[in-house]
Amino acid sequence: MTDARLLIEVRHVDKCFAGTGTQALKDVSLSIHAGEVICIVGPSGCGKSTLLRTLNVLEPVSAGEVWIEGVSVHARGARLDRLRTKVGMVFQQFNLFPHLDVLENLMLAPVKVLRQPVATVRARALALLEQVGLADKARSRPGQLSGGQQQRVAIARALCMQPDVMLFDEPTSALDPEMVGEVLDVMRDLALKGMTMCIVTHEMVFARAVGTRAVFMEAGSIVWQDAPERFFSNPENARLRAFLGQAG
Amino acid sequence: MGHLAAAIVVLAVGLSLYYASRQIDYEWRWERVPHYLVETGGTEIPAPFDGTVKFAPDGQSLTLTPLLGGGEPVTVAGFDRIEVSDGDIVFAGNTLGREHGWSAGPLAIGLWMTLKISLASLVFALILGLVVGLGRVSRRVVSRDLAALYVEVIRGTPLLVQIFIFYFFIGTVLSLSAFAAGVAALSVFTAAYIAEIVRGGIEAVPRGQTEAARSLGMSAFQAMRHVVLPQALRSTSPALAGQFINLIKDSSLVSIMALTDLTKAGREVVSSTFSPFEVWFCVALLYLALTGTLSFAVRRLERRLDRHD
DSSP: OTTSOEEEEEEEEEEEOTTTOOEEEEEEEEEEETTOEEEEEOOTTSSHHHHHHHHTTSSOOSEEEEEETTEETTSTTOOHHHHHTTEEEEOTTOOOOTTSOHHHHHHHHHHHTSOOOHHHHHHHHHHHHHHTTOGGGTTSOGGGSOHHHHHHHHHHHHHTTOOSEEEEESTTTTSOHHHHHHHHHHHHHHHHTTOEEEEEOSOHHHHHHHOSEEEEEETTEEEEEEOHHHHHHSOOOHHHHHHHHHHO | OHHHHHHHHHHHHHHHHHHHHHHSOOOOOGGGHHHHHEEOSOEEEEOSSSEEEEEOTTSSOEEEEESSSOOOOEEEOOOSEEOSOTTOEEOTTOEEEEEOSOEEOHHHHHHHHHHHHHHHHHHHHHHHHHHHHHHHTOSOHHHHHHHHHHHHHHHTSOHHHHHHIIIIIIHHHTTOOHHHHHHHHHHHHHHHHHHHHHHHHHHHSOHHHHHHHHHTTOOHHHHIIIIIHHHHHHHTHHHHHHHHHHHHHHGGGGGGSSOOOHHHHHHHHHHHHOOHHHHHHHHHHHHHHHHHHHHHHHHHHHHHHHHHO
């Protein structure tokens, strides 16, 4: 794994929220190499979503460094918009654009940001909808879809930018239980195809089956990381053991 | 049932107004009102220069021979009625005769001016309101301060006073025409309200929309242009339509300048006919027709957009 390409790296990152003064991240370092599927688990409020959002600089850090594809985001003249096109993100609340139909949701950024030809983007978008099992919903509005379908569209929308790495922020937490499976299936598919992924999740079974590395966060720090097999069945850290005991 | 009750109330109010008006000494001349809208008297055909009239044998045209120093006689035709006699001497601009047909009456001309000034102001108010509204939600403190100041100043002073300032001060300094000054005053005034509507609409769009757009690599401008603003404008379209209707009504205030809009035309017709009751009712109805058409069009547009959702 060490010789694989380094896609995102954060070094000694702190994050304080100005309004409340709470420190969400304390001296966090994490690197994501090509081909990895990193699952971040931890109690709510431990900073795992904040960490994920620093990875594409949706959340600027208070201290420390963030590197995307070898470029420091703090460098003067760093083009954050350009860097973000390499990093796809899927949100807990889907955040589809309600005024556009499904196909337009997928096509908007590749056409407007990457300035790719419409025909090329359309063909790719339709293929992606096929891949997530929603080819027949191309002309539907997000409001007409179930939560699970919306999240699959959101994944396809991020993929349509052809990113090098995909970030998932609790992608199944807002879903009814019967829809969790369809979204996890799409993500498993993606992992098998070799996509680099970083997933904040409460789905331990999924994390263990699909992940290549598991990361445990607590109180704004990374407490433990390990291969999923050992991480889940034989955790060598007392706090992780306590967390997994609670989480069942 | 409710509709019937409402109709009865309206009828009762109308009848009592009618009987009240019978008590005063006023002669209603409704039959005159159409003439203020459309003149059927025909268009005048003026003499192009000073000259002597000579009828043609067919009686349909005449030749005008210049009085002084000669020059070629000119044939004037196309009359429906000739109002000079054979051998008359006429001067440039005198009426030779009339061409039948309709021409716009003073109220129709005023209505057209109101429509023109409203439409022009609407376009500028929308652009300016959008800019100021975006300034209100900008990350830059300078933009936020300036936009807030603009809104406070404009909303805190009467439109009538603003019109005076635009007409007498700014209009003089920049040598604006009355029309330009009127459009400027109305646009600046309405833009302050549109800015607040736009700001509210933008703030009502969930943060997640901007974050999703930015995570796809869009710049702040692109996220606003393609994601936030379309949703904000859609959700605020009833409020914007209300503001446009206000704009049409507020345009009546420009009649204090040398601009003959619908209200000014009404005043001029009243002063020459002494039929204030009919004329003002007629003017009110014309405003109602304008605003009614606008709100009908907006409702149609909204229903069309809803069908796509």
